[in-house]
Amino acid sequence: MRRVDRFDEYMKTKGLNDNQVTKQIGLSIGTLGKSRKEGRDLSDKVIEKILNFYIDLDKVWLLTGEGEMLKSSNHTIINSPIGDNSTQIAGSNVTENTSLNKALDELSEMRKLLAEAIRNNKEQADRFFSIIEKIQTP
Numbered sequence: 001m002r003r004v005d006r007f008d009e010y011m012k013t014k015g016l017n018d019n020q021v022t023k024q025i026g027l028s029i030g031t032l033g034k035s036r037k038e039g040r041d042l043s044d045k046v047i048e049k050i051l052n053f054y055i056d057l058d059k060v061w062l063l064t065g066e067g068e069m070l071k072s073s074n075h076t077i078i079n080s081p082i083g084d085n086s087t088q089i090a091g092s093n094v095t096e097n098t099s100l101n102k103a104l105d106e107l108s109e110m111r112k113l114l115a116e117a118i119r120n121n122k123e124q125a126d127r128f129f130s131i132i133e134k135i136q137t138p
Contacts, residue, residue, distance in 0.1 A: 002041045004032065006062050007050060010069055014054075020101055023108050025049040 011021065018032045027046060035042055042050070051059055061067045 001065055003047060003062055004035045004040075004042050006065060006069075007032075007042065008036075010054070010057055010062070013069065020105075021050075024101070024104055025053045 011017070021027065021032065022029060026049065031046060032042075034040070047062065051057060051062065056070050058067055058069060058071050061069050
């Protein structure tokens, strides 16, 4: 089993899709899909990004398939039987990645809009400078 296959298993366990992962860790669009389709494994750079973002994913398991998928924890984790997107850890409720993913998606969109606004402002400033130069030139 390749690293990409093991990461697919992790994604399935966590309810993640390619689009979410691509945005969250800053991959080029299509990186995961191309890796699967072309029979290539994930590069070391991609693996590093994955492990830096998904801190519960066990490095040894991802690289070799040995051991457990998720890092062991001193806390007992019990999935909520109600299905309310929460997990109980040592008596406290922790909202799963749903809210975090939504916030990251919103931040990504805001970042794109800000970059576009900056680009437009720069173009407008360049036009103003051009007009000023024409006025000053006899």
